[in-house]
Amino acid sequence: MDEYTADAFVNRQEPVPVIAISGSDSPSSDPKGKRERLKESLSGSKDKLKEKLHDAAGSGSKDYGYSLQDRLFAKLLQQVIPQEEVEELDLPPDVRSSKYINRPSFSLPLMTNNFRRFNARIGVVFVFQNRLERLLTWRTPTHTLSLLAVCTFVCLDPYLLSVIPLAAALLFGMVPAYLARHPPPPVSSTHTTSYSMNGPPVAPPRTIKPAAEMSKDFFRNMRDLQNCMDDFSTIHDAVLRIITPPLNFSNEQLSSTIFLFLFIAACLLFITSHLLPWRLFCLLVCWTAVALGHPSVQQLLLSNHEEHLAPHKRTAQSWLDAWISHDIVLDAPPETREVEIFELQRRRGGHNGEWESWMFSPAPYDPLSPQRISGDRPKGTRFFEDVAPPRGWEWGDKKWVLDLASREWVEERMVQGVEVEIEGERWVGDLAGDEEAYEMHPIGKGKAKNWEDGGGNDKMGEWRRRRWVRMVRRKVVSDTGSIGG
Template sequence: MSHENHEHSSRRARMMSSLYSYSSCVADSRPGSARGIAAGTAASLLGMGIEHLDRNSEDSLRLTDEELDPTLSSGESHGRSKDHRTKEEKEQGHFMDRFMERLLRHTIAEDSAESEQLSSRINDPSRSGKPQLSFRIFASNMKQLSAQMGTFFRLQYGLIHVLTWRKPTKTLTCLVVYTAVCCWPHLVVAFPLLFLLFGVIIPAHLYRHPFQRPEILPVKKRGESFLDFLNKSDDHSVVLDLLNEPKEGFSDTQSINSSSTSVSYASTPLTLSSASEKTTPEELRKKDKSKYVKSQVSMLMNMRDLQNLTTDILEAMEQAKQLSTNIVGFKDERLTTFVFYVTIAVTSVVLLLGKYIPWRAIFIFSGWAGLILCHPNTKKYLVGFGNAKSSKATEKKEPKQLFLDTFDSRSIIVDDEPEVRVVEIYELQARNILRRKWKPHAYSKRLFDWKDPVRVAGKLPHGVDNLSKVLPPPEWKYDFGYANNWHIDIEPQNFLWQRGIDMQHLECPSDETEGWIYDKLPADDDISTEFRRRRLFRECFRYARPVPRFSVGT
C-alpha cells in the first residue's frame, strides 16, 4: 500500500512538474500577452503546489548538514544553508505574497522598474508580521469603521457649512477664532485644553451628577435672527458651485479601450527619436496588459494594507475610549478631579502668561528632541535607562504598576451629596358594594380613579402583591438598612390638589386617618365593585450615574 501511494505521488509530482515547465516556457515566450499572463498565473499556482507536495512528502529522505559531502567547500555549504534558510522564510510567508511574487516573476520583466518596485514592497520586512489578506476581516473592519466615522463626516459637512455661510454664526465664530490665533499663537495650546474642560470633563460630570433643572414650557421661535436677515440671499455660495461641478472625463459607461476609433493621443510631445521608433500594436497591447497586471497586484497589496490599517485604527479607537472613560469619565472621581484641576491650572497659565512664553522655540526644540529620540543610535540609551529603572524597582521588590493604578491623592476629597428623589406607589383595595370588607388588590403605579383609561376600558390595574417587589428606578437605590421603609400619605388632599386631579368621583372623608381615598360613584351606574387607594412613598438615592462610555468618531 505504501509503495502504491509513493508511485501515485511521484506520478502526480512528475505531471505537475511537466505542466509547470510548459506553462513557464509559454509565459517566458509571450510576456505581456493574454496567453502569457494566463500561463504565468498557472505556473505560479503549479509552483506553489509542487512546493506543497515536497514539503508534505513523508517518504522523502532529507539529509542533514552533517551528512552532506564533506568535499564541499565552506563557502558552498554556507551559501546552501543560507539559501535553505531563505527558502524556509519564504515558505513561512503569506500565501497571497508568495503568489503575487511568482505572478510578477512570470508576467513582468525582472529588469523593469515596476517589477523591482512591487518586489521590494512584497518583501518589505515590516509587512511580514502583518496578517494576510482576509475579506472577512476586511469587511468587518470596514463595517466597524464606517459605524465610527460619524464625527469625521460631521466635521466635513460642518466645514462646508462654514465655507458656504450656511450658518452665519458658525462662520463668524471661526473667523474670530482664526483672527485670535493669528494674533496670539499660544491659543493653539489653550483651545484644546478648553475643549477638554468644557467639551469632555464638565459634560461627563453633569452626566454622572445631573442638575435639578426646572421644567420650562417650550416657546415657539419668534421673529428672525439678525444674522439670518443679513445672510438672506437668493443665490448660494461659489463653494457649492465648485463642489457640485460635474467632473470631466470618462463616465462609468464609457470604455477606455474603445474599439470605435483607432486614433491614439500621446501624453507627451513627440520627439524625433520617439517618432523614429517603430511600436507595433502587439507591443502596445503587451504593455497595456502588463500595466493591468501591475494594477491588479497593487490593488491586492493595497487591500491588505488597508485591512491592517483599519485594524490598527479600530484598536486605537478602542484604547482611546478606555483611556477617556478611565481618566476624564469620572470612573475614579479623585483622578478625574485631579485632571480637572491640572487642566484648569495649565489653561490659566497659557491664557495669562502665554504671550511671554517662547512658543516658537518650544515647538522647534520639542520637534527636534522628538526626532532625535527616534534615531536608532539613541535606542541603546533609552533601553539602558529603562533597564536601570526596572532594576531599581526589582531591588525594592515593587511590582510594576501604571499611574492610573497607583494614583490615590488623599488631599482630593470628593464628598458630593447624593441625589434624593421620592418614589410613590398606590395601594389599591377593592370590595363588592354588597359587602363591607375590603380586600387587598395590588400595589400599582396608577391611581385608578374614575377617569383612568384602564378603568374606562373595563380592565383591572396591573401591579404586584407585595411591597418588596417594588423596585427603585434604574441607577437608583433605596435608603440603606430599611427593607420596607414606606410612608403613608395621611393628607391625600394636598397631593390631589397639587396635581390638579378631578375630585368629582373621589372622596376623602374628614374622619379618615389612614390616608384612604374612596370612590364616589354615580348613583345611576351599574357597578358592583368599588376601590379605595392610598399613596405610599419613600426616598431613593443616587450618588452618580453610570460612567459614560465615550465614543470616538460616532
C-alpha cells in the first residue's frame, strides 16, 4: 500500500473528530472500538478490494470492469426499482430544459464507481475542515488572533467582504503555485547568497490529482468521510430533539408562548431595525464565538454552569411553567356535530303483516333514492350497538335520541311518496296504491308506482324508517410533552 499520493489534498493530520452529545446513541462514540473494527475490516478485505477497485479516472471508458455478480445484482435492482417515465413530446429537444439532462436511474455499479471517484477527491474538504478546527480551537494563538483581526475589520467595515475572495485567491492559490515553480533552495545548501526569485522556473507546475486507490490517503478520506456522516447524523438528531418539541405544538401552551414572543420581536425589529448598531452586534458575536473555542474559556464556563446555573435551573423552569399556565389559556372546546342514523323496517305478510327490523343505515332508503331505483340493498349494520362514530370523532353523549321532528327532515331532503307520523313513534313509511305493493318483491324489482296517484291512500308500503340523532365531538390528542420541552 502506498504511503501517500503526491499532489493530492488529503487530511494527513489527526482524523476528523466525531461529535459526542449526551444522550446520543451513536455507534461511533467509542473511538477505540471504531479503530479496532476498522483495522479488522481492512485487514480482511484488503485482497478483495485489490481485485475489485481500479482507477476509473485513467480508464477513459464506460466499462468499469464489473464482476458478473455486480451485473446480475444491478439487473435485479433495475427490475425492482421502476424507472421514471418521461412524457414523450413532439417538440424539438431543448438543451436548456431540465427534462433533457441525463439523470441515470439507481445502479449499484455506478453508485460504487461514483463513490470511489468522490472519495478520491473529497480530501480538500477535510483539509479545510481540519484547518478551520485548528483555528477555532486556538491550536496556534497567533493564527486565531489574525482571524479575529480580519473579522474585526470586516464587521466594522462590511464593504471589505469583497476583498476577502480576492485576497484568499492570492494568498492560498497564486502564491503557493508560484512557490511550487520557484522553490527556495534547501536549508542545507552551501550557498550564502540571498535567494532570488528571478530566472526561469526550476520545477514543474503543481497539479491537483485525486488520491490513488488502495493508498493510505484513499483510506484516510474514507475514515474522515465516515466520521463526517456520523457528525451530521448526531447534530441532526440533537437539533431536532431540542427544537422540534417547543415548535411543533405538541405542547400548545409552550408553542403559543414562543409564537407570541416571536411575533412581538418581528414587529419590533420591523420598526426599529434601522436604529440598532448591527456592526457592533456582529463584532460581539464574532469575538464571543471564537473565544468560546478556547479550552480555558470552556473550562471556566463549565465550572460556572455547575456552580451557579444548574441549581437555579429547576426554579426557573417551574416559574416559566406557572407563568405559561396562568397567562396562556387555551380553552377552546372541541368541535361538536350531530350525526344521524336511520332505522329501517320491512313489512312481511302483506297488508296485515308485521314489521321486521331490517337495518340501521346512514341513508333513509326512500322510494326515489338511487339505491332503491337501481335495486341495491340498503347499506348499514343490523344492530344499534355496531354503529360507530365517524373517523376522527368520538361520542359526545351516552345514547341515541329519537328525532321527533320527522316532518322537518322529510321536507329538507324533499322525500316524496311517503307518509309521516307526527305522533307516536315518528315512522316515515312508503305509500302504496294497491295490494300488490304489500307482496314481497325483490328490492327494486317491483312494479313502478305513481306516488302522486297513491298519495290519498292511507295504506303503507313495504318500507318504513325513522331518524335517530346523537352528538359527536372531535378527538383531542393529549399533550405528550411537558412545558419547556
